[in-house]
Amino acid sequence: MNxxxxxxxxxxxxxxxxxxxxxxxxFLCFYNEGRTICGIATAHHVIGHAEKWQExxxxxxxxxxxxxxxxxxxxxxxxxxNKDSAVILHDLGNFQxxxxxxxxxxxxxxxxxxxxxxxxxxxAIAEYTLCFFSGNVSARWSFRNAYLIDGVAIxxxxxxxxxxxxxxxxxxxxxxxxxxxxxxNRATGETLPGLSIAQDVxxxxxxLSHVRTLEEAEHQRAASNxxxxxxxxxxxxxxxxxxxxxxx
Numbered sequence: 001m002n003x004x005x006x007x008x009x010x011x012x013x014x015x016x017x018x019x020x021x022x023x024x025x026x027f028l029c030f031y032n033e034g035r036t037i038c039g040i041a042t043a044h045h046v047i048g049h050a051e052k053w054q055e056x057x058x059x060x061x062x063x064x065x066x067x068x069x070x071x072x073x074x075x076x077x078x079x080x081x082n083k084d085s086a087v088i089l090h091d092l093g094n095f096q097x098x099x100x101x102x103x104x105x106x107x108x109x110x111x112x113x114x115x116x117x118x119x120x121x122x123x124a125i126a127e128y129t130l131c132f133f134s135g136n137v138s139a140r141w142s143f144r145n146a147y148l149i150d151g152v153a154i155x156x157x158x159x160x161x162x163x164x165x166x167x168x169x170x171x172x173x174x175x176x177x178x179x180x181x182x183x184x185n186r187a188t189g190e191t192l193p194g195l196s197i198a199q200d201v202x203x204x205x206x207x208l209s210h211v212r213t214l215e216e217a218e219h220q221r222a223a224s225n226x227x228x229x230x231x232x233x234x235x236x237x238x239x240x241x242x243x244x245x246x247x248x
Contacts, residue, residue, distance in 0.1 A: 003118050006165045006173050007132055011063055012098045014130060016122045017042055017088075017159065018058040019050035025121035025160035026059065027175070028101045029087065030208045033215050038097060040088040041204045042159030043180050044079050047086055051077050057088065059095070062130065066096035078207045083145055084180040085203035089211075102161070104201045104208070105174040111137050111164060117149060119179050119198070121160030133157070138195060145202045146180065153182040153196040162198045177201055 013028040017040075024046030030039045040059060050057050054072035061067070070090050079086040111117070118134040135151025149162070157179050165173040177198040185192040 001116050001134075001165075003132065003134060006118065006163060007120065009171075009173050010102055010120065010161060010163055010175075011130060012061070013102050014063070014120055014161065015040060015059045015061050015097075016127075017046055018060070019047060020055050021049050022046075023122065023124075023127060023156055024158045025156065025179070026088070027159075027161040027178075028097050029104060029175070029204050030101055030211065031092070032211055036092055037089055037211075038092045038095070039204075039207060039211070040090075041161075041178060042086050042088065043178055043199070044081050044084045044086045045180075046159045047077060047088065048079070048081065051079065051086075059088070061096060062128065064096040066094070068093065068095040078203075078210070080203045083199050083203050085178065085199050087204060087207040102163070103174050104204055105164065105176045107200070107202050107205045110140060110200075111147065111176055113137055113139065115164060117147075117162050117164050117176060117198075119149075119151075119153070119157065119160050119162045119196075121153075121157030121179060123154035124156040125154060127156055131157075135196065141197075145200045147177060147198045147200065149196040149198055151196050152193075153179050175201060178204075 015026045017024045017026045024042060026040045026042035029041040047057055056069055056071050058069045074090060076089040077086055115137045118132060120130055120132050123131055133151055135149045137147050138150045139148040160179045161175045162177040163173055164176045177200045180199045181197045184194040
């Protein structure tokens with residue numbers, strides 16, 4: 001796999017997430033219909049402490065140099081601690097992000113064992129440098145909606161997108177999950193290579209569906225308010241024509 005073309009497609013969608021207690025990685029996962037609100041996906045543990053204590057969260061797109069500082073009233077976070085997944089919703093404002101988010105793989109689609117995947121993030125050892133990693137799917141943890149991946153994940157990578165592409169062009173790239181943790185092998189008492197854990201997109205897809213449902217409900221409510229029922233129209237008395245206002 002030639003990952004260079006794939007990374008070039010995904011890179012503009014990735015953001016660095018900073019809180020008073022540390023940093024992690026996130027990525028654009030959706031817009032609302034009017035593109036006034038965006039959703040940034042990440043791992044729950046990246047923002048969990050800041051959300052609990054109502055601390056500010058800064059997100060920076062180093063590809064564009066754009067940054068936004070979100071105080072607690074300026075954001076809504078949909079989080080699932082058990083799946084270590086979260087979506088940060090906020091007004092887009094002047095935050096510069098790509099016109100279209102990278103597609104999330106359908107929830108019902110599971111990658112086969114051995115599939116090659118990549119992931120990106122801002123590791124603590126190079127916290128202002130977006131780094132790429134790759135490996136293969138070792139197993140599927142259905143009980144946790146997660147994948148075990150033969151590859152390394154360093155502190156700061158958490159929340160970064162796990163990407164898959166059936167070809168090397170990057171045109172069909174999909175996000176299959178987000179990095180959650182790295183489990184080193186300490187069975188012998190010393191630290192040996194282990195496995196990365198990547199949560200799948202189930203929580204992100206559910207959040208996107210919820211936003212669409214709310215928007216559809218809002219459209220229906222607005223339509224019902226604008227269009228009177230036949231009964232209301234029949235009971236409305238006919239009004240006499242009025243003279244135009246002076247100067248009209």
